[in-house]
Amino acid sequence: MKIKIIYLLLLSFPVVVFAQNNNRTIRTLEECIDLALKNNLDLKQAQFKENTSDINFRQNKNALLPTLNGTYNLGISNGRSIDPYTNTFVNEQLSFSNATLGLDATIFNGFRLINSWKQAKLNLQASEMETEAAKQALILNVTLTYLQVLNAQDLIKLAKARVTTTQEQLDRLRSLYEEETGNPAEYRDLQGQIAADASYLVESEKTLENELINLNTLVNAEAEITVAGLDLQLKIKKYTYSPSDVYMQALEVFPSVKASDLALEAASKGVAIARSQYSPEISLFANLNTNYSSAARLFNETGSSIVENGDFVTINNENYAVLSEETNFRSEEIPYNDQFDNNLNSSFGVAVTVPIFNGFRAKNNVALEKIKKEEAETALEKTKLNLQQSVKQSYNSMQTAYERYKILQNQVEAYQESFRINEIRFNNGVSNSVDYIVSKNNLDNAQINLANVGYEYLLRVKVLEYYRTGL
Numbered sequence: 001m002k003i004k005i006i007y008l009l010l011l012s013f014p015v016v017v018f019a020q021n022n023n024r025t026i027r028t029l030e031e032c033i034d035l036a037l038k039n040n041l042d043l044k045q046a047q048f049k050e051n052t053s054d055i056n057f058r059q060n061k062n063a064l065l066p067t068l069n070g071t072y073n074l075g076i077s078n079g080r081s082i083d084p085y086t087n088t089f090v091n092e093q094l095s096f097s098n099a100t101l102g103l104d105a106t107i108f109n110g111f112r113l114i115n116s117w118k119q120a121k122l123n124l125q126a127s128e129m130e131t132e133a134a135k136q137a138l139i140l141n142v143t144l145t146y147l148q149v150l151n152a153q154d155l156i157k158l159a160k161a162r163v164t165t166t167q168e169q170l171d172r173l174r175s176l177y178e179e180e181t182g183n184p185a186e187y188r189d190l191q192g193q194i195a196a197d198a199s200y201l202v203e204s205e206k207t208l209e210n211e212l213i214n215l216n217t218l219v220n221a222e223a224e225i226t227v228a229g230l231d232l233q234l235k236i237k238k239y240t241y242s243p244s245d246v247y248m249q250a251l252e253v254f255p256s257v258k259a260s261d262l263a264l265e266a267a268s269k270g271v272a273i274a275r276s277q278y279s280p281e282i283s284l285f286a287n288l289n290t291n292y293s294s295a296a297r298l299f300n301e302t303g304s305s306i307v308e309n310g311d312f313v314t315i316n317n318e319n320y321a322v323l324s325e326e327t328n329f330r331s332e333e334i335p336y337n338d339q340f341d342n343n344l345n346s347s348f349g350v351a352v353t354v355p356i357f358n359g360f361r362a363k364n365n366v367a368l369e370k371i372k373k374e375e376a377e378t379a380l381e382k383t384k385l386n387l388q389q390s391v392k393q394s395y396n397s398m399q400t401a402y403e404r405y406k407i408l409q410n411q412v413e414a415y416q417e418s419f420r421i422n423e424i425r426f427n428n429g430v431s432n433s434v435d436y437i438v439s440k441n442n443l444d445n446a447q448i449n450l451a452n453v454g455y456e457y458l459l460r461v462k463v464l465e466y467y468r469t470g471l
Helices: 002-022 029-039 041-062 112-178 184-219 243-253 255-278 336-342 361-427 433-469
Strands: 025-027 067-077 080-082 089-091 094-108 225-227 281-293 297-315 318-333 345-353
Touching: 025 029, 029 041, 029 112, 029 184, 029 225, 041 112, 112 184, 112 225, 112 255, 112 433, 184 225, 184 433, 243 255, 243 361, 243 433, 255 361, 281 336, 361 433
Parallel strands: 025 225
Antiparallel strands: 067 094, 080 089, 094 281, 281 345, 297 318
């Protein structure tokens, strides 16, 4: 009964896994890379930073242009106030309006605006390199994870082959065991072996699921995916580039190095910007103004009249009033548009600002920018050092994997022949189950190790090519 339960579990487990994978969309490596470049969240964060740098660059570039601003006011004043039209005091409700147009153009400020624009441009280029580095790192991670999924699939195939081989021997011995003609110990040994093979199959399936989770996290697609096979055939060829070759080429093409180098140039511009605070600033200005007041009046002549002027003359001791001719006027409101035309005035000139003392702010800003430059230099050297260390480590791991692969190839060939002999001897009753199981496990483990080290070599080569070409 126990044998039947184990056998049913072995048959049902791959079916369950297949049902899980059946809900996933099969994708090629190229499709996975395209989806990751579109959906990966870490890459989107790098792109947001690049977009911010682009806006800052355009803002600093536009700062080189002159500024033109206009203002317009409209209001009502109650009580005693100054008439903006006549500049006299009035005590009435007064509606007023004014408009101003001002132009300001910086001619010289110690090249601060130009250096700010150049610094923003360098920061933008550095952000672009950082985004490119994030893209290439993402492509590498997707490729490596894809290969790890393929490796896990191959290990499952080997695990299933182990189960099938052991099951065939178990089926052969079952009839002898039930007829009580065979060695019961050999039958029990194979029962234990098939349980061990089944356990390894379960572990292999779990490893595959974990690798698929990692791949789906990188791709971040709406529907979960699984991989399409690659015709790799594990063609292992000796890597022809030395660590120094890889490192020297990486210095030329690796985006992270370029980004750090551009950041250093931007920091140098920051020092020049801070030093511009010592220089005077020269600018041109021009203004155009006009206004309106409801108290403004236009007086039109309407004729004349004879009126007493308050003086008098005395003739024969009799006073006579003095008459004079007085011109008559009629008050009229001046239209809004007419006032704006009549009150129009302009001004222009040159403004010079000379820094004399600002609490050592300019000096401290220069010192801070120099520190930022030193930090950028250190960051560049650290990037190069980390790159060199990573290249050496990857190369050593690749070289070790290559040497192990060659050794394990010979081991697999030896164990294949040994297992072939022991299987014939076991089937003919010449050897016991212990020899058969030991020989079988040796071959299975050797094949698993060979597959693992083969994929490890391919992964290390991919990493070295990533450093060498930036792709």
